[in-house]
Amino acid sequence: MSGWLIILLMWAVTYAARFVGLSLGRLELPPFWLAFLRFVPVSVFAALIVPDVLGSPEWARRLIGVTVGGALLWRTRNLALGILGGFAAYWAARLLGA
Amino acid sequence: MTGQGRGFDWGAFGRGFRVMVPLWAGVVPFAVAYAVTARAGGLSVWETCLMSVTVFAGASQFAAAGQFVGGGVPGVAAALALVGTTFVLNARHVLYGLSLSRQLPLSRWQRAVTAQFLTDETYGMVLVAGPRDPGGLSVGFLLGAELSLFAAWNTATLLGALAGAVLPDPDALGVGVIFPLAFLGLLVPLLVGRAALLVALVSGLGAWGLGRVLPGGLVVLLVGVGGALLGALISTRRAEGRA
Numbered sequence: 001m002s003g004w005l006i007i008l009l010m011w012a013v014t015y016a017a018r019f020v021g022l023s024l025g026r027l028e029l030p031p032f033w034l035a036f037l038r039f040v041p042v043s044v045f046a047a048l049i050v051p052d053v054l055g056s057p058e059w060a061r062r063l064i065g066v067t068v069g070g071a072l073l074w075r076t077r078n079l080a081l082g083i084l085g086g087f088a089a090y091w092a093a094r095l096l097g098a
Numbered sequence: 099m100t101g102q103g104r105g106f107d108w109g110a111f112g113r114g115f116r117v118m119v120p121l122w123a124g125v126v127p128f129a130v131a132y133a134v135t136a137r138a139g140g141l142s143v144w145e146t147c148l149m150s151v152t153v154f155a156g157a158s159q160f161a162a163a164g165q166f167v168g169g170g171v172p173g174v175a176a177a178l179a180l181v182g183t184t185f186v187l188n189a190r191h192v193l194y195g196l197s198l199s200r201q202l203p204l205s206r207w208q209r210a211v212t213a214q215f216l217t218d219e220t221y222g223m224v225l226v227a228g229p230r231d232p233g234g235l236s237v238g239f240l241l242g243a244e245l246s247l248f249a250a251w252n253t254a255t256l257l258g259a260l261a262g263a264v265l266p267d268p269d270a271l272g273v274g275v276i277f278p279l280a281f282l283g284l285l286v287p288l289l290v291g292r293a294a295l296l297v298a299l300v301s302g303l304g305a306w307g308l309g310r311v312l313p314g315g316l317v318v319l320l321v322g323v324g325g326a327l328l329g330a331l332i333s334t335r336r337a338e339g340r341a
Contacts, residue, residue, distance in 0.1 A: 007153065010152075046301040052278045054306050
């Protein structure tokens, strides 16, 4: 499937979610589905992170990078610092032959 | 011009625009990282920018960029799994819309326009800063805040996409590690409470295990839904236990 077609489908489903919410007004969702929507980013983000680290041929270096980056993010909540710190740790491990 | 007439309130628009400027520092590096990942995955400069203009949802754009990586453009099944993940990931916008529309009556046209630019950051900021605005929470303030982030996101995407075009082999630069790091930056602030930690752990390891037998896009979709169901079960059970 071509790239731009996938992008337009992604746009359609995203716009629909935004428009439907703004249009439904006073609908009350049951607590279960409110909780479900709250947990979606947690499960999806974790499902993207772990295989990308542990499933990589260079998993040891990446693990060092995300461990350092994760610790920085946990302490500072600063996205740029976490990415740059983790990237630096990854490169340190790579240069040291890990 | 001051909001009393039927004209658009540019004053509120400007204040909404400015209230988001401090958040640019957060979205700019993320947009650049997204663009570099998308370019490394084989998307063209214009496809990379098209996604930022249309989808305009950071996490799902980045997730999609990661799915393109390696194999280039995916087949139909993988593409549909990718669109499914986008839908699941962005379904939370329904909540923002519900919440906003309760406090700000919008005409059909206003809904159609403001829906395109609604994001987590804008929702959070407008809900807090909007009522404090001299004109109260208004369409002008909302749209100003939305377009502020849109401008920053798309400018940074374009710059990142152009930079990605001149960068050498992504493996040589080690930019592959940027993808998990960026998502860790989004995940860490969400890890509040034991249920969230458990969901993250089960989903992460589950996706790694399933990734050995199923294609990546489908794994993210299945585990995304399964993990969120688990979290909803745990948290609503616990709430009932307390009641």
